Amino acid sequence: MTPFEIPPWDDNAEPQGVRLQKVMAAAGVASRRVSEQLIEAGRVEVNGQVVIELGRRIDPVNDQVSVDGVAVQLDPAKRYVMLNKPIGIVSSLADQYGRPDLQRYTEQYEERLFNVGRLDAETSGLLILTNDGDLAHVLAHPSFGVLKTYIAKVDGRVSPQTVSKLTNGIDLEDGPISADKARLLDVDRETSIVELTLHSGRNRIVRRMLHEVGHPVTELVRRSFGPLNLGTLKAGGLRDLTKVEVGLLLTLSRDAIDEVGPPAAGSEESDGSPQSVEETEE
Incomplete structure (x- = not known):
């Protein structure tokens, strides 16, 4: 022990961790005072346990916080972006054939973002870009x-x-x-509009299903992914997810891991990118 280290039994040692209300305020949940009110009302959980003591300290790196059952993102370095991928863009960060790819979008951000799953070049719609490898792995992994x-x-x-x-x-x-789920949205003399909801991660599964029942796809767009909806975001448009949307994604991820268990080790690339998890295209 060096002369400057404080032994763990020293009564003058600083308490470990950061006060919960301070962490919540820094994460943008609410002001510190309102965060205290949420804690006192029993609306805050740490690692799945309700906390009502204002003196509670936590480790923002390893502990999980939720408010009213919705997870809170505590790491400000993580970024979550929604892209409405246009037709003609390949779901790759560096296409080996020189085709238009996602780099034109990811290069607009300081963080090294990667895509969660893929959409084929002729499919448009909602694609998530993030630098959160753990969350991306769960969202893209077929088992979830x-x-x-x-x-x-x-x-x-x-x-x-x-x-x-x-x-x-x-x-x-x-x-x-x-x-x-499946429903018919519109029919005219020569074409129809169909909405399909599914959890399969198989390659080009939507196109193959509709072709199998005798109705080849001419246009395809992904409108939603988990709790996220494309809304009015125009083709080629980007926007950061709201704190509520991030919270819903994190909640989905945590619930999935609690139910299914963590993804198998070794299925992610070493840099945290989930590209090796789901190489399928819808």
């Missing part, structure tokens, strides 16, 4: 079954019977598959 919703324009008039077939299950070359 995060729901995604797509709107497809297809050839032909889709019947109610066909919609039922999509939810009841069909057989593809790589096994049976069923949509979690």
Whole structure:
């Protein structure tokens, strides 16, 4: 022990950790005073346990905080961005064939962002860009079954019977598959608009399902990913997720890990990028 180290039994040693209300205020939950009120009201949990003591100290790096059941992001270095990927953009940060890729979007940020999962070049819609490898790994990993919703324009008039077939299950070359939800949005003489919600991460699964029931896709857009919705974000548009949206994603991630367990070790690249987890395209 050096002369400047304080032994753990020293009564004058500084308390370990940071006061919970200070951490909450720094995370943008509320002012320190309002955070104290939330704690006293029993609305705050640390590592799954309700905390009502204002003197509680936590480790912002390792402890998990939630308010009203919604997780709080404590690391200010993490960034979460929504992109409405346009048609013609490859879901890669450096396409080996020189095609337009995601680098034109990620280079706008100081952080080294990567995409969560993929959309093929001819599919547009919601794509998440982040530098949070742990969260991205859960969102992209097939075992966690995060729901995604797509709107497809297809050839032909889709019947109610066909919609039922999509939810009841069909057989593809790589096994049976069923949509979690399916509904017909519009029909005209030559085309139909179908909404599909599913959790499968199989390659080009939406296009293959609709082709199998006799209605090839001509246009496809992903409208939602987990709790996120594309809203009015225009093609090629970017925006940071709100604190509420980040909280919902973190809550989904934590709940999935509690239910399924952590992803298998060794399935992520060493830099935290989840690209090796889900190389599928919808």
